[in-house]
Amino acid sequence: AQRVTQPEKLLSVFKGAPVELxxxxxYSGSPELFWYVQYSRQRLQLLLRHISRESxxxxxxxxxxxxxxFHLKKPFAQExxxxxxxxxxxxxxxxxxxxxxxxTKLSVIP
Amino acid sequence: EAGVVxxxxxxxxxxxxxxxxxxxxISGHNTLYWYRQNLGQGPELLIRYENEEAVDDSQLPxxxxxxxxxxxxxxxxxxxxxxxxxxxxxxxxxxxxMTSNEQFFGPGTRLTVL
Numbered sequence: 010a011q012r013v014t015q016p017e018k019l020l021s022v023f024k025g026a027p028v029e030l031x032x033x034x035x036y037s038g039s040p041e042l043f044w045y046v047q048y049s050r051q052r053l054q055l056l057l058r059h060i061s062r063e064s065x066x067x068x069x070x071x072x073x074x075x076x077x078x079f080h081l082k083k084p085f086a087q088e089x090x091x092x093x094x095x096x097x098x099x100x101x102x103x104x105x106x107x108x109x110x111x112x113t114k115l116s117v118i119p
Numbered sequence: 120e121a122g123v124v125x126x127x128x129x130x131x132x133x134x135x136x137x138x139x140x141x142x143x144x145i146s147g148h149n150t151l152y153w154y155r156q157n158l159g160q161g162p163e164l165l166i167r168y169e170n171e172e173a174v175d176d177s178q179l180p181x182x183x184x185x186x187x188x189x190x191x192x193x194x195x196x197x198x199x200x201x202x203x204x205x206x207x208x209x210x211x212x213x214x215x216x217m218t219s220n221e222q223f224f225g226p227g228t229r230l231t232v233l
Contacts, residue, residue: 018159041220043220053212054224058220058221060220099220105175105217105218106175107152107162107164109162111161112159112160
């Protein structure tokens, strides 16, 4: 079964410091990977997807097939980045079942 | 546009009681998902609908859980009878269709079983 691993439950960084939220996946084919974010008292929402190769709110994520990773990065953290971040992956060809990691809580210290 | 609507937002029941959750997806979205999120975990898919057809219910505990989406729009998820371990947040999400890779989530229903 598809697995998505986020090794850190909590990550605290100072404002202006770089951020890297780690995500590893187990699917051996061509995965579709996403980062979802949940800000305090808001609903879960899509932050970015790897196929778009986009930068959203200063965040980027690169798919590394050799390391089966999809880490989320931002060069300078802002207080408003504090939230729960979930890495997610489609399970495989034709499945369309989204598998989520356990999430990492990012806390940006002023 | 209100987005995905869920009700109730909170529900507290005693074990062995029945409970139902309601979801109204974004207008025009054919695919509807029910997830369960336990404390400290990510959401886990329970069931996925394409219009009114349940196309993926392999994770739904069918002995006590049931779901329906009769007209391909609103959906109801039911638990009967509830157990202590069912305490969780139940999330509904929708997408344009099953190939759309963005799911839009509702606010969830937080269920507490005493």
